[in-house]
Amino acid sequence: MAKPISIEVWNPSGKYRVISTKPMPGSRWIRLLTDQDCRVEICTEKKTILSVEDILALIGDRCDGVIGQLTEDWGEVLFCALKRAGGSAFSNMAVGYNNVDVGAATKYGIAVGNTPGVLTETTAELAASLSLAAARRIVEADQFMRAGLYDGWLPHLFVGNLLKGQTVGVIGAGRIGSAYARMMIEGFKMNLIYYDLYQATRLEKFVTAYGQFLKANGEQPVTWKRAATMEDVLREADVISLHPVLDKTTYHLINKDSLAIMKKEAILVNASRGPVIDEAALVEHLKVNPMFRVGLDVFEDEPYMKPGLADQKNAIVVPHIASASKWTREGMATLAALNVLGKIKGYPIWANPNNVEPFLDETGPAPAACPSIVNAKQLGLTASKL
């Protein structure tokens, strides 16, 4: 018999049963659900990553909707079980949904929500932090101090890279990639080269205007270039940050061959998804190119690192914390809860998932809409006129 799963229950007499597979930051998301007649069950199991069997046990015989996490495998088995339990809504508490089989959800008529926008700046700030930490060797220097090795200033001690006037390369100039680019350009006066399937018009306009501002103030203007190929970015940029979605077109986008065309002293940052980089190839590259540096928030086989990565001084590694600011994490919980609530209540789909601020305004009621449903079109769900 399956082991019972520990849960915390809010509003036990609520009409709709909504499950969250993890406790989530803040309390607004719980209030938004309980105020609308939902019984909220939060899984409080100590295990970090729930298995499909654990989630099946949580769904049980009756469940209207589930808020899940990016570490979970949401495929055919779970969507079939959710449908059988009378459910119609699922939301990842994440913008990325590569852990979700959207086709399977659509087959069972289940809406799949995600949480765009609220994490854009927070994630970009972490990518910028990793870029700076790598450029100025901050983690190595910190370890050196703590080891008691500092015995006085030296001309060669932890010499790194000056970013000003260098070129920042962005692969995937969507919401987060563009926010990161703006930070590096405005903050450090770097020039931009980017590669995306689509033109990043707003970003281009921003760099042009900022360049004109600098020129008018007697400074060297910054420039931008949209690269025809990703390889052009890899060849030209001094700092490269990866921000595409993970799908079959971006799996191992960075591999042995692409690493070989990057500058020997380049900095590579990844706060997208681990499998965008062939991590074993990266470890080999770091070993033979000590001045090449990486900042990684995500890993190919999370929570594990490929053998040898942790030994590399030229790698900075943090545990998938790019969206970890209080405001963002509470906002992600709110958007995920409202996706599920909106579908259960039959609300329309918010017309602009890039502008989710009205849902995050705690001073007023949340709009009666689902903030972001990725299979809305396939399910024939109507868009909000709000």
Ligand SMILES: NC(=O)C1=CN([C@@H]2O[C@H](COP(=O)(O)OP(=O)(O)OC[C@H]3O[C@@H](n4cnc5c(N)ncnc54)[C@H](O)[C@@H]3O)[C@@H](O)[C@H]2O)C=CC1
């Ligand atoms: N490390 C973390 O904690 C976080 C990671 N993420 C990851 O970042 C990703 C991006 O998020 P957003 O910027 O909000 O999404 P977005 O959809 O605004 O941007 C993704 C961009 O990637 C581009 N793209 C798709 N395929 C490409 C390809 N083959 N080559 C180049 N560009 C390609 C798209 O055209 C789009 O502009 C998410 O899907 C998620 O996986 C997001 C938030 C936090």
Ligand SMILES: O=C(O)C(=O)CO
């Ligand atoms: O939102 C995402 O996609 C994450 O990786 C966590 O914020």
